[in-house]
Amino acid sequence: MFRRSSSEPTTPTAPEKVGGKGRPTPSRKEAEAAARARAKVPRTRKEQAAAQRAARGETSQKMRQAMKTGDERYLPARDRGPVRRFIRDYVDSRFSFIELMVPLLVLSMVLGYSGSDRLIRLGNTVLFSTILVIAVDILMLRFRLRREVARRFPGESTKGITFYAALRSLQMKFLRLPKPQVKIGEKLPETYR
Structure with missing residues (x-):
């Protein structure tokens, strides 16, 4: 007859499952009760x-x-996809004059209400200079971004990327949603798929 030695364990141990769900499987009764509760139609x-x-x-x-x-x-659907993520990262990784827009516009408004003709002219100069620099910055952003998107995502549609990038760049960095994932000057990864 076969004898068990005293050094052998009496109960077999199951190997630990890696990546388990972390909770016991519910009994049939519990699973059916949960399914009934989910399928319960509201009466009123x-x-x-x-x-x-x-x-x-x-x-x-x-x-x-x-x-x-x-x-x-x-x-949201407008922010999904690798192209949109690249655009967000591209805009967030570059410093643009647009980020200084709000303080400069406030300065021009204060100068405009000062009452002095000389300060009003200075305020108008600051205002129109700011608008001109912002327009040039958005045009440069458009051309560089389209070139990068065409290089990184060949065959992808570029429809709407300028508007998406311009709207994101017009917001101050701490107010942007989705929140920026890269810092200014950070090198972007080559693949976004």
């Missing part, structure tokens, strides 16, 4: 409105979190 308009409000709240919470982290799954 009040219950239906509460369910819709909860779903909207959950979706908007995921979207707000994605705007902070850059998670592609929950971003």
Whole structure:
């Protein structure tokens, strides 16, 4: 007969599963109860409105979190995709005169309301100079960005990228959504797929 030695373990140990779900599998009874609860149709308009409000709240919470982290799954459709991510990174990695626009416009407004003709003319000069420099900066952004998108994403449509990049660059960096993922002057990766 076969005898077990005292040094052998009496119960076999299962190897640890890597990447498991981290919780026990629910029993059939629990799974069916959860499925019934999810499939339960609201009986009143009040219950239906509460369910819709909860779903909207959950979706908007995921979207707000994605705007902070850059998670592609929950971003709005206008911000999804590798081309849009590259455009955001391209705009965020360059310093532009546009970021100084708001302080210069406030300065020109203060000078305009000063009452002195000389200061009003100076304010107008600052205002029109700012607008001219911003227009030149956006044109330079357009040509450079289109060249980079054509090089990195051959065959992709360039429709709407100038408008998307210009709107992003007109915002001050700390107010941009989705939040910037790169710093000014940081080298961008070659692939975004």
